[in-house]
Amino acid sequence: MVKQPIGIFDSGYGGLTVLKEITALLPQYDYLYLGDNSRAPYGNKSYNTVYAYTLQSVQWLFAQGCHLVILACNTASAKALRSIQQKNLPQLAPQKRVLGVIRPTAEVIGNLTQSHHVGILGTTGTVESGSYILEIQKFFPQLSVTQEACPLWVPLIENNEQHSKEASAIIEKNVKGLLQKDDKIDTILLACTHYPLITDQILKHTPKHVQLISQGSIVAQSLQQYLQRHTGMESRISKNQTLEFYTTGDTQDFDNHATSFFGRQVTSIHTQL
DSSP, X not given: OOOOOEXXXXXXXXXXXXXXXXXXHOTTSOEEEEEOGGGOOOTTSOHHHHHHHHHHHHHHHHHTTOSEEEEOOHHHHHHTHHHIIIIIHHHHOTTOEEEOSHHHHHHHGGGSOSSSEEEEEEOHHHHHHTHXXXXXXXXXXXXXXXXEEOTTHHHHHHTTOTTSHHHHHHHHHHHHXXXXXXXXXXXXXXXXXXXXXXXXHHHTTSOTTOEEEOSHHHHHHHHHHXXXXXXXXXXHSOOSOOEEEEESSOHHHHHHHHHHHHSSOOOEEEOOO
């Protein structure tokens, strides 16, 4: 049988936190991860640039045999997913599918808050797109959603500087900035797949009653439900329990970082898009 893995895409390493949860819940499938590390981070890039880079990456994953691709990147999901689904897929590959991380989160977040006041911590691109507010309002119009852009968090994490004094001050500033906008927030969504790595530091600056929500398990459960509903797609995915990792950046650098994000050692292959 031809190998047809599930493609997982991120601008860098963050998507590995999503892949970790997906493989824990659905270990039977084959997975192919692509990190566009040479052009990361995407968070401060323009709509057109993120769209172009994401489309290139999706086409690369399609060429590797993926029929289903998950954009495990909030910025790509916010700025590129809809255009790819509506404009490109019908022409490029009408039988293939591209899914994101925003909608699955929006579908459940209203069930996780008691105060109906939710905070979003994300990249500049994700926050400015307004995608979370739009999607959440479709499912939970009564929710109050407040956002805070954290433009320095991803560079700090990717440069392994998240435990520095400077990082601590930046994290505190952003978290307090969010909570000052709405003191009724009881649920904060980490709307970037990098942010689970600094959960402990974020919690230092949040009241005890405020919970942090990471996306990995939410996306994994959503994918499980998607495959249960779409049996035709599920039957096309190969099931050899294999994992492959590709990066457009330096493989040694990717492998060193991947352990923190994925929880175990990986060996990546360099590719060009």
